[in-house]
Amino acid sequence: MTEPLLDIRGLEVAFGGFRALDGVDLTVGRGELRFLIGPNGAGKTTLIDVITGLTKPTAGTVRFEGQDLAGRREHEIVRLGVGRTFQTSVVFEELTVLENLDLAASFRRPLWSLLRRRRGVSEEVAAALETTGLAGLAGSRAGVLSHGQRQWLEIGMLIVQRPRLLLLDEPVAGMSSGERERTGELLTEVARDHTVVVVEHDMDFLRRYASQVTVLHEGRVLTEGSVEQVRADPRVQEIYLGRAREGAEDAVR
C-alpha cells in the first residue's frame, strides 16, 4: 500500500480540562476529496488548526507525506505543501484580483525575482483565473467582489501556491444557492489534481458533491464512509436529528 498523504493517530487537544480532540485517527489518501462534518463544537476547526500548526496537540501524531508535523511552525507547514482557508477572509481589498493572485503566487518565487518588474501573467495565475472563473474580473478590486467571488479568489490564492493538501473551512457558508453550486463544481475540479479536505455543515451540499465523509462528534471520529453510508448511520441521524429537534436546520434527512 502506498503511504497516505495525511496520517493522523491518537490526536488529542486539551483546552484546560476540556478535550476538544480526544483520540482522533484520520487517514487521507492522495487525490481524495474528503468531507469533514459534525455538529457545532465537534472539533473540526481544531483538527485543521492542528494540521496547520496553529494549535499544538497534547498527544498524538500528524504525518504529512511521511513527515511528522508536530512541533513545526505554521510557515514551515505551508512550505511543506499544506494550504488552508480561514472562516474569515484574507484577500487584500485594495488590490485587484490579479494582484492578489500574483502576490499569493510570489510566495513560491525566489526573492530576487520579486524585485524585477514582472511582465504579463504567469502560467499558474492564468490557470487559477480560469479555474475559479474570475478571468473576467482580473482587473477588478477585490473589495468589490461578491461573497462567493471572494471565496473563489481565496481558493485561487491557495492553488497558485501549489499545495499538495488543501484544507477548506466551510467554503460555502453564507453563499447563495447559485454560488454554492459553482463552489461545488470548483472543488470537484480542484480535487482532480489536489488532495482536498473540506469542513462543511451543509447537508444538501454534501449530498451533491461529497464522496468520502468523516463524521466528528465530541472530539472523536464517530464514523466514516460514503455519503449514503454516513447518512444511514443511526448515530449520525441522532446527533443531527437531535439538533434538528432543537431547531437546527442542517439535519440529515
Ligand SMILES: Nc1ncnc2c1ncn2[C@@H]1O[C@H](COP(=O)(O)OP(=O)(O)OP(=O)(O)O)[C@@H](O)[C@H]1O
Ligand atoms: N482556544 C480555545 N480555548 C478553549 N476552548 C476552545 C478553543 N478552541 C476551541 N475550543 C472548544 O473546542 C471545541 C471544538 O471547537 P471547534 O471550533 O474545533 O469545533 P467545530 O467542530 O469546528 O465547531 P463549529 O462547527 O461550530 O465551527 C468547542 O467546544 C470549542 O468551544
